[in-house]
Each structure stands twice: as structure tokens, then as C-alpha cells.
Amino acid sequence: MSPRVEQSLSQLLHEAFVSLRTLGKRSVLALLGIVIGSSSVVALINIGHNAAVDAAMIFKDMGTDTLIAQFPTKRSGNLSMRAHLDLDAVRSAVPGIAHIGALSLFSGPVVFNGRTANANLVGTTPGIHEAMRLVLREGRFLSPFDANETYAVIGDQVAQALGAPGDPLRLGDRVRIHDYLFLIVGILHNQPRAMLMPVQANESLFIPAEGMRRIYANPQIGNVIIRAAPGQDMERIAREAAAALQRQLTDHSVDMTVPQQMIDGMTRQSRTFAYLLLALGAISLVGGGVGVMNVMLMNVSQRRREIGIRMALGARQRDIRNLFLLEAVTLTAVGAVCGAVLGMTAAWLYAWLSGWVFSLAVAALPLGVGSTLLVGLFFGIYPAVSASRLQPVEALRDE
Template sequence: MSLRVEQSLSQLLHEALVSLRTLGKRSMLALLGIVIGSSSVVALINIGHNASVDAALIFKDMGTDTLVVQFPPKGSANVPMRTHLDLDAVRQAVPGIAHIGALSLFSGPIVFHGRSVNANFVGSTPDVAAAMRLTLQHGRFLSGFDVNETYAVIGADVAQALSAPGDPLRLGDRVRINDYLFLVVGLLQPQPRAMLMPVQPGESLFLPAEGMRRIYAAPQINNLIIRAAVGQDMEHLARAAADALRAQLTEHDVDIQVPQQMIDGMTRQSRTFAYLLLALGAISLIGGGVGVMNVMLMNVSERRREIGIRMALGARQRDIRNLFLLEAVTLTAVGALCGAVLGMTAAWLYAWLSGWVFDLAAAALPLGVGSTLLVGLFFGIYPAVSASRLQPVEALRDE
């Protein structure tokens, strides 16, 4: 019984391929429409996925356990921010804080052996390194004992810019800022850019917060970096930290950025973008399905006499229906496979031109090929049913 079924399916598939081959250019045009539709679905799903992955990389190195605090003035008054905050009091009031550091920002030229480069000057408290996940290549970071010292920790980009062949900037060298010489006690490793951080470590020179007065007459705290302990509710922690900081401030408010909220919002936006791209691909795929139905209807019209002969020789309605339905599915399956290859190639090329790292979306191939086959099945049903309902006598009268 199973052998008979396999022979029947093999015979139907052979007849379907022969019939599609005889259609010539018409089947090729329908196949082209299916290929374009299928490739559009596969490519657009992958492009949307890669756009989402690339956007998520912005937050990767910052970490979802990090908060960035800003201090906008209350009202319209432009009041300078304080130069000192009691960070220990904040840590005691909010036990979920693992590390907290303050940043005072300024910028200007650094000179080393006659070479000059502009950089960010970051007055920092000792806990900044842990809060910002700074990694040292050589030396150490600033400690609480360095408040009155002219010590500096230099980012990798700044160190490279100040170096020259045969004369690199090393640990223990001194760099000049205005009229002061600062001893280099640490060199940072190169780190990826973290878009939410108020300063990029590689482009910065870190000084003791109290030492900022040597290069800037009125330093003020611009930001706090808070890193939470493991397993904390970041929104709850942000509210508690804001309350603790407001208790020390009178003329400034507290604005805390919660990365997880931004990630969730970006995820929703990326999902909407992916749905839009998928809808565009589906429209293209439906257009290909209409082409398949048109070809199959013309095929039925031209083979009315053949259908009549088959029925006269004993073919049942379901045999005729299955024959034409298999032709439609076969045409669609070939288009789906070709479209999958073309779509993956297009998505990879788009990612390469955009500077993204290509990442294959898990749903791209199953959804692209599966939706194409369903479209072919849907648009092939009507021609197949129409062929199966022809009356043998009427079909045999056709010349």
C-alpha cells in the first residue's frame, strides 16, 4: 500500500514538473514573482533583526546594572552645581548601591614632549573605576590618598595620540596641563564606546576630583555613575537614589537614566520596525502568489481536453485537483528555496554595507519558506478545484 502511494506521488510530481516545463516563459515569470516575494520576506526579517542587534550593542558595555545621574537646575535659573556631594551618605541610604562615583568634566589640551592633543579632563572620585568598569592596562587607578597629588590616569586613545615612534607615553611619565605637570600612574586598556556614558574613557584623562581646581577655577559635579549590586530592581534603586540625592540639593533636581527602560523601549521600537518590514515583504509575496494563480488558471484553460481525457479514463476529481495543486506547490517550493538563498545574500550584503555584524535571525528561513509555501497552496487551491469540477463531456469538446 505504501509503495503504491509512493509511486502515485512520484508520478504526480513527475507530471507536475513536465507540465511546468511546457509552460515555458509563463512559469518562469511566476517563479520570478515568488522568488522576489520570498527573498523580500527573508531579507527584511534579517535586516530588522540585525538593526535590533546593532542598537542593543549601544547598551552592551554599559550594563543594565548602571545608572547615570544628571543634575538639571530647578526652574530657569542657571545655578552652578555643587563641587561636593556626600556619596557615603547616599550609599548608606541606598544599600543596593555597589559602587558610586562623581565626575567633574572639562576639556583642553595635554602636552607631552612637545606633542599636544585635546582631551576630556575628568575629575573623579576613587569609586569611578568600578562604577564605569574601567580596565587598566598598566599601573593603578586613583585612590582616596591621591586627593592632593598631581596624578593622572590616561585613556588608551589619548595615550596613543601623545606617543610617537620610539617615544611612547609610558607609566611614570609626566604630561603638562596648563602650568602643572601630572604624573601618569595608570594607563587604561582600549574599551568599546558606551553611548550612554557622559564621557568616553579612551578619550579622557582622569584626575583626582579635588585636583580639578588646578586647571579649572570653578569645577562642579556634572554626573554620578551608580553601579547596582547583583539582583537589584533598577527602577526602585533609581527612585531611592534620587530621593537620597535630593536631600542634599536645594537648587538642582535629580535626573537618573535607567538603561533597562531604554532597552525595553528600543526593543519595542525594533519589534514595530520588524513588523513593518515583514508586512512589506508579505505584500511582495502576495503579488507573487497572484502570479502563480494566474499561471495555473491559464494552465487549466489550456489543458481542458487533457483533463477530460483523464476523467474519461477513470481519474477522480481529487486526482485532478491534487495534480494541479501539486504543480502550484512545486512552482512555489522552487521559488521559496531560490528566494531564501537570494534573501540571505541580500541581508548579508546590507549588513556589510551598513557596518553591522551579520547575525542570522532564527525565524527568517522557517518563516520565509513556510509563508511562501502557504501562499502557493492558497493561490493554487482555486485553479485546482476549478480543474477538478470540469465535466468530462464539456472538456472533451474543446479543440
């Protein structure tokens, strides 16, 4: 770019700032409208993005390769569910299943050294810890050889509730459930909450499924947890596993929950939510653009004599148009930058107050700043064209 052109652009920018400054409060009010509009777009895009990420993480914590089967009754009435299912037959019938386990759920008090804590009492088959991704802090999980033993694996939260300063619950201790003492053979790490899981591991005591009859007269399988091998078609596995389980049941149907379907649905819902927020931000931005047009029209009205002098001295229509268009874009550019900073700050503050991990939406800044500049350009065209079409003689008559 030649020095002459650079000087011309510099001069035009200087004149634009001087002109906007002379408008005083009108420029400030128009700038405020642009800042609010731009910050709304940036903030709402980021808020929608962070809401979608947080919602998706709730389901992803349990793994997209996990399936959960439930067994509602086919007919009205309280029909008992079976206490045993042939899970090996299901694994053989459905290629791609890595781990499968069943849960029988009950709840009640657990007693240790005179201290009592309420817990989920979970009767489990040996494969459940892999299916649920349970991680041990100490000891081991239940094995097929423990079927008739009074062994238990305890969740972190229950272990802490039963322990006391100087007297923590340790491996080898026994806890009492009703009239039976269960030997603790494993203590779980603190597990993240999995919203779709039928039971939270931290609040549970796991015992062999066969031992549930010691504490509950009529144990029933409540859920079957299936974890697929990597790279499997989850829709296929869900369909075939449901059919394999259904062959073992007569009075109950099989409802299969596929987390990946819920994640996909959540993604679509979040996208719609983001579009709605973007539309709200755009409405606010259009309001700021109307303020820019109002200021520029007022600017043209006050500078008619100056426009006439410029034209009389040889300024072309496009020079006048570009001068006022540059002023409009300059005003919106300042508002866009300030709005971007304000919008990012507002989005971060909202995420912090909501307990989310802030994640910057890739499109937020380009879309927020770009749309603001386009709005300023669009609403600045009419005043700029109106100024360029003034006749020098008519403009010079204005006092």
C-alpha cells in the first residue's frame, strides 16, 4: 500500500473519530447499543455451548459403550421378576459383548462398631464391576467362587460414613446387615456419578447375588448392565441383547437404554437451544444497528453544509459515501471489540456460577464480531448513500 493511500486512510479514520466525538451522547448511546448486542451474541453462543458440553458429559461419564436393560411387566399387577438370568447364554448369542452383569437392588442399614449408615444393598454377578467400570482402592471384587460366601465390596461414601477418626473401616472388617456379618474384601475408589446407572457405587454395598436371600426373602433382578467391546454397533447389540433376554422372560418385557442415543438427542436439543440463543442475541444486535442508523442520519443532517463544501471542492459522491460509511463501521468496530470482551467475561462468569468448566465456543468471537460489523455496514449504508446524493447547491444553503 502506497504512503499516499495510507495517509488518506489515516486521515479518514481521524475524521471519523472526530465526527463521532462531536455527536457526544448520541454516539455513546449508539455505541452502548452495539456493545450490548455484540456481547449478547458472544455470551449466548458460549453459554449455549457450555450448557451442551455439561449436559453431554453427564451421559458420557458412564460410557457410550454401555447398555442398561430394565424389565417392566407386560400386564397390570405386581408380577415378580426372576432372581436369576442365564447371562452366559446372552453373551454367546450376541457377538461384541465384552462384559455383562445383573443387579438385584435393596436398601437398608449397615452397622459397623455401633455406627449405622443407610446403603444400597446390591446383589451382583461377577461381571458387574467391569460392566460398571468400578475401580477398587483396596482389595478385590467378588468372584464366581464367592457365590455362597458372606463377602462384600463397599462403596467409598458408605465406608467413610461407617468409619470414624482413629477407627476407619478396613479390609477384613465385618459389617452387619440384619443378622448376618459380611466380610469386607474390597473398598471402591470414589466413583463419578453416572446419571443413567440404576445404582450409585459410592452409596452401595455389593454382595454376591446368591446371598441376597439372606437379607431379602424374594430378591429380583432389577437391571442387566452390558458393556460392548470397542468399535461395536451399539444399536445392533441393544437389539440382539434385548431379544436374547426376552427369550428367558414371559411376564416381563425388556427395555434397553442406549446412552449414545441420549447423547445424540441431547446434541440435537442443544443445537436447537444454541440457535434460539443466537436469535435472541441477533435481535439485540439489530436494535443496536438501528441506533447506529439513527446517529448517522443525525450526523448527515448536521453536516449538510460541510458535505456541500466538500463537493464544491471536488469531492466525488463515492468519497462522501465512503466517509460516512467508514464512520458507521468505526463506531460498530469499537462496539464489537468491547462487546466481545464483555460477552466473554459474562459467559465465563455464568459458567463459574453454574459450576461448569468453561469452554470457549469456536464460533463465538468470529460470529459475534463479524455479525456486528455486518450490522454496522448494513445500517450505515442508507445514511451514507443519502449524504452522497445531496446536491452541493442545496447543501450549501443550510446554515
